[in-house]
Amino acid sequence: MTDAPAYQILARKYRPETFTDLVGQDAMVRTLRNAFAADRIAQAFIMTGIRGTGKTTTARIIAKGMNCIGPDGTGGPTTEPCGVCEHCVAIMEGRHVDVMEMDAASRTGVGDIREIIDSVHYRAASARFKIYIIDEVHMLSTNAFNALLKTLEEPPAHVKFIFATTEIRKVPVTVLSRCQRFDLRRIEPEVMIALLRRIADAEKAEIADDALALITRAAEGSARDATSLLDQAISHGAGETTADQVRAMLGLADRGRVLDLFDLILKGDAAGALAELGAQYADGADPMAVLRDLADVTHWVSVIKITPDAAEDPTIGPDERARGQAMAAALPMRVLSRMWQMLLKALEEVSVAPNAMMAAEMAVIRLTHVADMPSPEELLRKLRDDPKPPNGPGPGQGRTSAPQGVTAAPPPPAPRNGGSSGPQAQLAPAAAPGPMAQLARFEDVVALIARHRDAQLQVDVETGLRLVSYQPGRIEFTPTESCPSDLAQRLGSRLQTWTGARWAVSVSAGDSGAPSLAEQRDAAARDLTRAAEQHPLVQAVLAAFPQARVTAVRQARSEESVMAEALPEVEDEWDPFEED
Numbered sequence: 001m002t003d004a005p006a007y008q009i010l011a012r013k014y015r016p017e018t019f020t021d022l023v024g025q026d027a028m029v030r031t032l033r034n035a036f037a038a039d040r041i042a043q044a045f046i047m048t049g050i051r052g053t054g055k056t057t058t059a060r061i062i063a064k065g066m067n068c069i070g071p072d073g074t075g076g077p078t079t080e081p082c083g084v085c086e087h088c089v090a091i092m093e094g095r096h097v098d099v100m101e102m103d104a105a106s107r108t109g110v111g112d113i114r115e116i117i118d119s120v121h122y123r124a125a126s127a128r129f130k131i132y133i134i135d136e137v138h139m140l141s142t143n144a145f146n147a148l149l150k151t152l153e154e155p156p157a158h159v160k161f162i163f164a165t166t167e168i169r170k171v172p173v174t175v176l177s178r179c180q181r182f183d184l185r186r187i188e189p190e191v192m193i194a195l196l197r198r199i200a201d202a203e204k205a206e207i208a209d210d211a212l213a214l215i216t217r218a219a220e221g222s223a224r225d226a227t228s229l230l231d232q233a234i235s236h237g238a239g240e241t242t243a244d245q246v247r248a249m250l251g252l253a254d255r256g257r258v259l260d261l262f263d264l265i266l267k268g269d270a271a272g273a274l275a276e277l278g279a280q281y282a283d284g285a286d287p288m289a290v291l292r293d294l295a296d297v298t299h300w301v302s303v304i305k306i307t308p309d310a311a312e313d314p315t316i317g318p319d320e321r322a323r324g325q326a327m328a329a330a331l332p333m334r335v336l337s338r339m340w341q342m343l344l345k346a347l348e349e350v351s352v353a354p355n356a357m358m359a360a361e362m363a364v365i366r367l368t369h370v371a372d373m374p375s376p377e378e379l380l381r382k383l384r385d386d387p388k389p390p391n392g393p394g395p396g397q398g399r400t401s402a403p404q405g406v407t408a409a410p411p412p413p414a415p416r417n418g419g420s421s422g423p424q425a426q427l428a429p430a431a432a433p434g435p436m437a438q439l440a441r442f443e444d445v446v447a448l449i450a451r452h453r454d455a456q457l458q459v460d461v462e463t464g465l466r467l468v469s470y471q472p473g474r475i476e477f478t479p480t481e482s483c484p485s486d487l488a489q490r491l492g493s494r495l496q497t498w499t500g501a502r503w504a505v506s507v508s509a510g511d512s513g514a515p516s517l518a519e520q521r522d523a524a525a526r527d528l529t530r531a532a533e534q535h536p537l538v539q540a541v542l543a544a545f546p547q548a549r550v551t552a553v554r555q556a557r558s559e560e561s562v563m564a565e566a567l568p569e570v571e572d573e574w575d576p577f578e579e580d
Contacts, residue, residue, distance in 0.1 A: 010231040011224050014199050016057050017092065019065075019079050023195050023223065024187035025054060031182070033079045036065060041077065042180040044152055044161040046137070048168040049184030052224030055164035058184070059133045062162060063099045064088045067127040077128070087127050098127040105136045110143040117151050120159045130159050137163040138170035145172050152178045186221025189213075189315045195223065196230050206240040207233060213315040214246045251286050258293040259323050261364075265294075265339075266331065270368040277364055287360035288350050295343040297324075302336045304328040335371075342367055383540045436472040436501055445475075446517065448498060457494060460487050466513030475505045478513035528553050 016022045019029045035041055045062065047055040064081035071082050081088050090096035102112065116132055124130040134140075140148075152161060152175065163179065165171060187195070196212045207230075215233060219226035229250075233241050236249045247254060257280055264273040280290055303310045305328040311321050346363030353359035374382070439445055449458045464483030468476040479487065492505035515523065532538055532553045542548065 009228070010199060010203070011227040014202075014227060016054065016061065017083050018081060019061060022054055022058065022061065024191045025058070025184055028058070028182045028184065029079075032062065036077055036079045039077075041066065041160070043155050043159070044163070044179040046163040046165065046168075046171070046176065046179040046181050047184060048165050048181065050186060050220075050222060051166060052219075052222030052226075053184040053186065054223060055166075055184055056133070056135055058182075059135075059162040059164055060091055060099075063096075063129075063131045063133065063160075064091050066129045066131065066160060067091065067096075067098070069128075096127065098124040098129070099131045099133065101133045101135065103136060104134050104139040108139050108141050108144060110141065110147050113140070113144045113147045117147065120151055120156055123158050128158075131162060132159070133162045133164070135164045136166070137175075138165045138167040142172075145175055149174055149178070187223055187226075188221075189216050189313065192216045192219065192221070192223070192226055193314060196226055199227060199230060200234070203234065205234045205237075207237065208240070208242050210243040210317060211241050211246040213317070214243055214250065217315045218250055248284060251284065251289055254280075255293070255317075255320055258290065258297055259320065259327075261290070262294060262297050262327075265364060265367045266335070266371050268368050268371040270365055273364050273368050274361055277360060281357055287356045288347070291343060291347055291350060291360055291363065295340065295347065298336055298340045298343060300324060301327045301331065302333065302340070305331070305333060305336070338370065339367060342370070379544075383537050383544075436499060439472050439499070442467055442470040442475070445470075445495070449494070452494075452498060454494065457490060460484055461491065462517040464516065466516050466519075468508045468513040473501060473503055475503065476508050477505075478508050480516055525553075528555075 019033065022029060045059070047058055049055055061081070064083075064087070065079050066077050067087040068078055068081040069075050069085050069087060070078075071084055073085065075082070075085075083089070083092070087096065091099050094101065100116075102116075120130070120132075122130075155161065161179070163171075163175075168176075168181075168183075193209075193212050193216050196215060197209075200207050200212075211233065212230075215226055215229045218229060233246050233249060237245050244254075257276065261273060261276045261280070264276055277287075277290060281287060300310070301324055304324055308325070308328075311325050311328075313321075316324070342363070346360070346366075349363065350356050350359040439448065446458065446461060449461060460483065464480045464487055466478040466480060468478055470476075475491070477488075484490075488505040488507055492503045495501075495503040495505075529550050533542075533550060538550075
C-alpha cells in the first residue's frame with residue numbers, strides 16, 4: 001500500500017471555494033456581497049441555471065460565509081470565508097452537522113419535508129446558522145411544496161434555506177415569492193477559455209489554444225462540463241493535446257472540412273459532397289454530428305449576415321472567421337433559411353433511420369439538388385422577361401398552378417332556369433303572386449333550400465337532379481346515377497312546407513335534361529383551367545416544369561368588387577368628445 005492521495009477529478013479539485021473563485025456570475029456575486037455587508041441576508045435563496053454553472057457550489061459558499069468564524073474564531077458572516085476554520089472545512093467536505101444537503105430527486109415526499117419542519121425549531125449545534133440546501137428542488141411533490149410554505153415564509157432566525165434547480169418553471173410561484181432568486185448565466189467563451197488555461201497550467205498540461213476552443217464550444221457554457229472534458233483531453237493527449245485529438249475524442253468533424261462540405265452542397269456538387277461526407281465518416285465522424293455541424297454553420301453564417309459582429313467569436317479561428325464572413329456576404333438569406341429547414345428535417349430522419357449514414361447521404365443529395373433552385377422572385381422575373389415557351393409542351397402535357405396575378409378567362413355563363421336549354425325554359429310562365437313570385441328560377445329554389453339549411457337536400461338536388469323543365473309550382477327532372485329514389489317526394493314536401501303552396505315534382509322518363517348544378521360547376525372549372533393554360537405565363541411555366549399540372553385557378557378580384565364590399569364612408573360621424 002502507498003500513502004499517495006487518491007486522484008481527484010479536475011471538476012472537484014478546482015471547485016470554487018470563495019465568491020472570488022466563482023467565474024462568470026458577477027451580478028450575483030455583487031448582490032450577495034452587498035447583502036452580507038449590509039446585514040440583509042434573506043431567509044431563503046433559490047439558484048437556477050443550466051447544468052454545471054455553480055448552483056450547488058454557490059449554495060455551499062453562502063453556507064460557509066454565513067457560518068465562517070475566521071482563523072482566530074472571532075469572525076462574523078462574510079463573503080470571503082477563510083476556508084481554514086472548522087466550519088468552512090466541514091461544509092466543503094459535506095460533513096457539517098448544521099448544514100444539511102438534501103437531494104430532492106431521491107427524497108420527494110412530504111415525509112422528507114416533515115423531517116425538516118420538525119428540526120428547524122432546534123438551534124444549530126455548533127454553527128451560527130442551521131442551513132438546509134435542497135438540490136433539484138423542482139422534483140419535490142406538490143404536497144411537499146405545500147408543507148414547506150409556512151416554514152419557508154417565517155423560519156426561525158437561526159434557519160436559512162438555499163434551493164438549487166435547473167427547471168425553475170416547475171417550482172410553484174408560492175415558493176418563488178418567498179425566496180431571493182438568482183439566475184446563474186452560461187459562462188462566456190472568453191471566461192471559459194481563461195479558466196481552462198489556468199487549470200491546464202496548474203496541472204502542467206500542454207494543450208493547444210484551438211483545442212481549448214473546441215472544449216469550450218462543446219461545454220455550451222457549463223464549467224463542470226468544460227473541466228471534465230479538459231480532464232479527459234489531458235489523458236487522451238498523453239503529452240501535448242492538439243485540436244485534432246480533442247476533435248477525435250469528441251467525435252467531431254474537422255470544422256474546416258465541415259465548411260468544405262457546406263461549400264460543395266451550395267455549389268450543387270452532389271458527387272463531391274458525398275465523397276467528402278464519406279471521407280469524414282471514414283475518419284470517425286458521426287453522420288449525425290456532421291449534419292449537426294452543418295446546421296451550426298448555417299446558423300452561424302445567417303447570424304453573421306444579420307449581425308457582422310457575431311463573427312468575433314473567440315472559439316472560432318481566424319481562417320474559419322474569414323470563410324464565414326465571405327459566405328455571409330455571398331449567400332442570400334432565403335438560401336440559408338431553406339438549408340436550415342432541410343437540415344432540421346434531415347436530423348429527424350437520421351435519428352430514426354436504421355442506417356444513419358444512408359440517411360445522411362440522402363439528405364446531402366437533396367440539399368445539393370435544391371442548391372441552385374431559383375427563388376420565386378427570380379422565376380417570375382425570368383418568365384416576365386420571356387413569357388413564351390421555346391417549343392415547350394402543350395397545355396395538356398404538363399400543368400401547374402396559375403401564378404399570382406394571372407387573371408383567367410371567366411367561365412361561360414350558365415343557362416337560365418338552372419341550365420335548362422330546352423324550349424320549356426324559355427317559355428316558362430310568369431311567377432304567381434305571393435311567395436311564389438320569389439321563385440321565378442330554379443336557382444331561387446336552390447337558394448331557398450340553402451336558406452333553410454337543409455344540407456342533405458341541397459346536396460341531393462345539386463348532384464342528383466338534371467332539370468328538364470321548371471315553373472313555379474312544377475319541377476320535372478331526370479335523375480342521375482347517384483340520385484336518391486325519394487328525392488322527388490322529399491323536395492315537393494319541403495317546398496310545400498316552406499312556401500305554403502302545392503308543388504308537383506315529377507321524374508321524366510324520356511328527356512335527358514340539362515346537366516346537374518354540380519356538373520355545371522365542374523364543367524365551368526374545367527373551362528377556367530383550360531383558359532388559364534392558354535395564358536403565356538402559364539405556358540412558360542409548363543415549359544420550365546414539364547411534370548407540373550394545374551390544380552387550382554383563382555380569379556383576381558376587380559377593384560369594383562372590393563370597393564363594393566368595403567364599408568361606406570360616414571361623413572358626419574358623431575364624436576362624443578367633440579365640443580360644440
